Amino acid sequence: MKSLFKSKPKTPADLVRQTRDLLVSLDLGGTESKRDEKMMEMSKLIRELKQVLYGNSESEPVAEACAQLTSEFFRENTLRLLIICLPKLNLEARKDVSQVVANLQRQQVQSRLIACDYLEKNLDLLDILLHGYENTDLALHYGSMLRECIRHQCVARYVLESEHMKNFFDFIQLPNFDIASDAAATFKELLTRHKSTVAEFLTKNYDRFFAEYNTKLLESSNYITRRQAIKLLGDILLDRSNSAVMTRYVCLRDNLRILMNLLREPSKSIQIEAFHVFKLFVANQNKPPDIVDILVTNRSKLLRLFADFKTEKEEEQFEADKALVVKEIATLDPR
Template sequence: MKGLFKSKPRTPADVVRQTRDLLIYVDLQGSSRDAKREEKMIELSKNIRELKSILYGNSESEPVAEACAQLTQEFFRDNTLRLLIICLPKLNLETRKDATQVVANLQRQLVHSRLIASDYLEANKDLLDLLVSGYENMDIALHYGAMLRECIRHQSIARYVLESENMRKFFDYIELPNFDIASDASATFKELLTRHKSTVAEFLSKNYDWFFAEFNSRLLASSNYITKRQAIKLLGDMLLDRTNSAVMIRYVSSKDNLMMLMDLLRVGTRRMCGGRSRTYDGSVSSPGRFRCDPRRDTYSRKS
């Protein structure tokens, strides 16, 4: 008789719905530590782990496209992503890692040839503000940072972050005393400024004055060796990209910028000179520039 009453296997959509219900419960319960809440937290961790298994597969099976599509559709049908991001600080470390991987995978899932994650984020852009502000919380900074980098794979989402006030905050985050968080913020900053070429070129053209004023004074002039080195490499990546040719010409046409680059070349260590030389080589090969003589430290307009 027992065989007649076996529970029906849960579908991917069922797992998402139950996860959403548990997230709502956790969100409403706050930080209480009663037995019922602990039981729900354990169940939530199992559900998130199951979502991860459906999306990534496991040691016994590969992910099934139809199951992934069902999961993705249900996940973005309601506010499961919002709930997961909001509740992330309340989850234990392993569950946070699983949740981060789930969110990352969902950004790449196609449903009827569409990235519906992008559509959802465009309608809920405040979530990007929340992810960026995560760098101010040591407990969740790396998880939110990883989620953010996956979200800005979508060009429209990257454009939103670039054009928002959030972009200015990265100069603060990159200088945070916590090395891991500062490095993660730097990785996100680089991704924003290199992934979507046309969007980056538009951003740099429109925001040239304030952006490079901050970049030069805070990153290139940083007393932190790693910050300065990463900034030099990023500057080279930006200026030497063909889509940023107009920005490069404007940058290297500034006597102050060239003097700064020359100073970096003169006082830098051998390991840092590679990135600097690449940037400098770009400056001396562009039209309408100042000519620099590194042996004499002199600058003159090219005739």
């Protein structure tokens, strides 16, 4: 007889609906004891959602269950409620929410990434995630969600073109190392994932973007900021999609001055990354006269620098690039 009264197992859609109802009631408030009770139930539900999407030690996730959960999740505003209510959840629940949201960005329903469709209609949610970097308690959770959302081109374009973009130059230099590193990871994702969108953004906003990039990042007083910035600059300029941006960058004397200063850094890793960008100035077959003048004026110093310039491990490509740079500088004639 006992088996007649067993409760039916919750379907993935049931889990989402219960989570949504609980989030609404959490948002409305209530007595402290009721609130603690709801919080425990919420943590349990989010763990169950996570288990459907990720599986557990005994079983892999089931595609049909993941599709049901994803469909229900984006049918109504569960994502919005989770993001808005995140500050009210405990630390473990916040971590689980971040993982659930991350996984949902990749789930396909009938061959469509429905998270992308949802976010395209709810771009204001990105504003909340971006403002998260201003809150020490929420920054890492909102930051990880934001990076997953940037997988969608429409989201990346929105963030790149928004007023929030300029804030990254400050977020990257926040005194909290973990938050600054997270912001740097998001910044890199924005500027490398969607090639055509990035090229369009950099072309349209070249002056404003690189003015900030040079002064706030490449010339930062913070060693880690400089190291990350010169590495990312190399990744951006050496990407084929950004060839027009690269050509423009290597024709400006102020940019060359910054690179030559970075070549003189005591840090070997910064020197090496700076070299990968510096070589683009030297390899440019249409160097403006002022670029040639700087290289000729500093020829002896540069050749002395490169004479002892080595990577920690012998790298054939690096040595070949260095040889070409040395040859080009040695044979330059003043314009």
